[in-house]
Amino acid sequence: MNIMLIDDDDAVRMMLQDIIEDYNLGDVTDSLNTAMELTNDLLAQRQTDILIIDMLMPGIDGIQAINRIKEHFAGKIIMLSQVESKDLVGKAYENGIDYYITKPLNRNEIVSVLKNVSEHLRLESFAHNLQNSLLSLTPHPVPAPVTKKNIRTRTENQLKELGILTAPGAQDLLSIMAYIETNRGQIPALKGLFTAVAQQNGADDPVREAKAMEQRLRRTIFQGHVNVASMGVLDYTNPKFEDYAPLYFDYNDIRSTMRLLENEEKPTSSQVHINMKKFIHALYDTAQREI
Numbered sequence: 146m147n148i149m150l151i152d153d154d155d156a157v158r159m160m161l162q163d164i165i166e167d168y169n170l171g172d173v174t175d176s177l178n179t180a181m182e183l184t185n186d187l188l189a190q191r192q193t194d195i196l197i198i199d200m201l202m203p204g205i206d207g208i209q210a211i212n213r214i215k216e217h218f219a220g221k222i223i224m225l226s227q228v229e230s231k232d233l234v235g236k237a238y239e240n241g242i243d244y245y246i247t248k249p250l251n252r253n254e255i256v257s258v259l260k261n262v263s264e265h266l267r268l269e270s271f272a273h274n275l276q277n278s279l280l281s282l283t284p285h286p287v288p289a290p291v292t293k294k295n296i297r298t299r300t301e302n303q304l305k306e307l308g309i310l311t312a313p314g315a316q317d318l319l320s321i322m323a324y325i326e327t328n329r330g331q332i333p334a335l336k337g338l339f340t341a342v343a344q345q346n347g348a349d350d351p352v353r354e355a356k357a358m359e360q361r362l363r364r365t366i367f368q369g370h371v372n373v374a375s376m377g378v379l380d381y382t383n384p385k386f387e388d389y390a391p392l393y394f395d396y397n398d399i400r401s402t403m404r405l406l407e408n409e410e411k412p413t414s415s416q417v418h419i420n421m422k423k424f425i426h427a428l429y430d431t432a433q434r435e436i
Contacts, residue, residue, distance in 0.1 A: 146170070146171035146172070146194040146195055146263050146266065147171060147172055147174045147191060147192050147193050147194050147195070148165060148170075148171045148172065148173050148174065148193070148194065148195045148196075148197060148259075149173075149174055149175045149177070149188065149191060149193045149195070149196050149197070150162065150173060150175065150176045150177065150197050150198075151175075151177045151178075151179070151180050151183065151196070151197070151198040151199060151202075151207075151210070152178070152197075152198070152199040152202070152225060153178050153179060153199060153202045153203060154199070155178065157199070157225070157248070157250065158176045158178070160250060161173075161197060161250070161255065162176060164252055164255050164256060165259070168256050168259075170256065170259045170260065170263065171194070171195065171259070171263065174191040174192075174193060175187075175191055175193075179202060179203070179204055179205070180198060180202060180204070180205050180206075180207065180209075180210035181204050181205055183198075183210050183213065183214060184213070184214065185213075185214050185217045185218060188214060188218055188220070193218075193220055194220045194221070194263075194266055195220055195221050195222075195223065195259070195262055195263075195266075196211075196218070196220060196221070196222045196223070197223045197225065198210060198211065198222065198223070198224055198225070199224075199225045199226065200224050200225065200226035200228060200233075200237065201226060201227075201228065207224055207225075207226070207237075208236065208237060208240050211224075211240060211241050211242060212240055212241070215240070215241035220266070221243045221244070221262045221265070221266060222241060222242045222243050222244075223242070223243065223244045223245075223246060223258060223259075223262065224237050224242045224244070224245050224246070225246050225247075225248055225250070226245070226246075226247065226248060227247065227248040227249075228247075229247055229397070231418040234395060234397075234418060235418055235420060238395075238420050238422070238423050239422065243262065244258050244262065244391050244396065245395060245396070245397065246258060246396070246397075247397050254396070257387055257391070258391055258396065260387070261387060261388060261391050261392065262391075264388075265392070268434055269430075269434065296322055296323070296326050296432050296433065297319055297322065297323065299431070299432035299433075300318065300319055300322045300428065300432045301319070303428060303431055303432060304318065304319075306385065306389070307369040307372055307373065307389065307393070308368070308369065308372035309365050309366075309368050309369045309372070312364070312365040312368055312369075313361045313364060313365060314358070314361035314362040314363075314364060314365030314366070315365060317342070317358050317361055317362055317365075318362070318365070318425075318428065320342050320345070320346060321338065321339075321342055321425060322428065322429055322432060324338070324341060324342050324345055325338075325425075325429050326433075330429070330433070332425065332426060332429065335359075335421060335422055335425075336355065338425075339355035339356075339358045339359055340352060340355040342355075342358070343355045343358060359421075362421055363414065363419050363421065364414070366393075366419050366421060366424050367414045367417060367419055369393065369394075369424075370393075370394050370398065370399065370402065370417055370419070371402060371406075371412055373385075373386060373389045373390055373393070373394060373399060374390075374399050374402035374403045374406060374412070375406060376389075377390060377399065377403050378403050378406045378407055392427050392431070393423070393424050393427050393428070394420070394423075394424070395417075395418055395420060395423075398416075398417045398418055401416065401417075402416070402417065
């Protein structure tokens with residue numbers, strides 16, 4: 146994996162490079178102290194797979210920088226910051242980052258996140274190559290009903306893995322996956338997505354049903370968050386925990402929930418940032434990839 150580092154703190158970049166080299170996590174192609182020169186051309190020239198970028202920097206901050214490149218950058222973006230504001234973290238995810246790591250940096254967390262990101266990229270590449278191979282061998286596209294059945298089954302499997310297959314919002318998630326599939330993988334803004342699914346399901350008042358759907362999904366995703374955090378409490382090296390924690394949720398929130406569970410405290414949804422957009426994207430990508 147080719148990795149580009151951007152942080153105005155030289156010590157942070159040196160620490161990241163040492164970790165990447167010590168654990169053979171990839172090749173650092175660039176170590177920059179500013180994002181002023183960051184462009185898609187530069188990323189393409191360096192064949193960058195993973196961009197690690199600081200949020201707060203002079204000149205141009207991390208969010209502004211990724212807004213310039215995100216539409217044409219196919220790699221993964223990891224953002225670093227000392228900021229723990231849930232609103233700002235949510236804004237970072239909304240603007241296209243894949244993972245968020247809070248400073249001061251933790252070596253184990255860096256290694257875990259980079260391993261997960263690399264594995265995700267390898268799986269995406271494998272799925273893409275396999276799909277191209279199948280298309281070259283198959284004169285006709287796979288019938289839509291078969292694809293829908295497969296994605297529903299895969300989605301159910303993922304929801305079962307997360308422990309939320311019987312949760313109130315599980316059927317909403319299945320309907321959402323079916324809608325996205327018929328929409329050729331295009332995922333609209335959440336408000337429009339929920340309303341469209343409500344209409345597809347024949348709701349008398351789609352707008353009202355969309356709001357109810359949002360609440361069901363929030364409760365269901367929160368339950369999945371708690372379930373994954375519980376996996377980590379029981380076994381931090383559990384492969385499912387290592388995969389699902391950063392894929393579906395905010396890793397820092399997972400860690401906070403783990404601390405509550407370890408202290409035998411009951412987590413509440415007000416303590417967790419529920420990023421429905423990230424969850425839905427990850428769920429669809431996973432189900433589609435496994436097809």
